[in-house]
Amino acid sequence: TCQVFGAIRDRGDGYSYHKFSGPVSGEIKEVLWSEPSKQNPNGKTRDFVAKPDYDYSYGVRDPKTGNAQDHQETRDGDAVSGQYTVLEADGTMRIVKYTADDVNGFKATVEYVKPDGTHR
Numbered sequence: 001t002c003q004v005f006g007a008i009r010d011r012g013d014g015y016s017y018h019k020f021s022g023p024v025s026g027e028i029k030e031v032l033w034s035e036p037s038k039q040n041p042n043g044k045t046r047d048f049v050a051k052p053d054y055d056y057s058y059g060v061r062d063p064k065t066g067n068a069q070d071h072q073e074t075r076d077g078d079a080v081s082g083q084y085t086v087l088e089a090d091g092t093m094r095i096v097k098y099t100a101d102d103v104n105g106f107k108a109t110v111e112y113v114k115p116d117g118t119h120r
Contacts, residue, residue: 014062022054022075051077068093078102091115 028050052075059070066087073082079101086094092115098108112120 013064014060014067016058016060016062018056018058020054020056022056023052024050025053026051053077092120 028048031047031049032045055072055074057070057072061068066089068087069085071082071084073080079099081099083095083097085096088094093113095111095113096108097111098106100106114120
């Protein structure tokens with residue numbers, strides 16, 4: 001498991017950040033393979049598996065270029081959820097919220113918020 005927290009880079013006129021913890025949790029199991037197969041096409045004889053489990057976020061604010069975006073994602077086993085925002089050229093903030101899992105597949109909703117706070 002790796003953890004990076006609160007790495008902020010501030011240039012005085014903008015900033016960026018990122019945070020990561022993961023990538024797995026729980027018991028790490030060794031898997032032994034005897035020959036190439038569909039699940040093991042490279043013919044590796046030894047591998048490891050564990051529960052995918054991470055939290056990740058990053059963001060940028062650069063008033064000089066107009067770049068403003070954030071992204072946050074969490075994974076717990078086979079379930080992923082997240083959100084990202086992007087400031088579009090006309091000042092509208094695009095907000096995308098998504099989930100993915102083996103039961104419901106990938107689902108996303110998109111929302112647009114104009115500079116005056118109204119939704120389009």
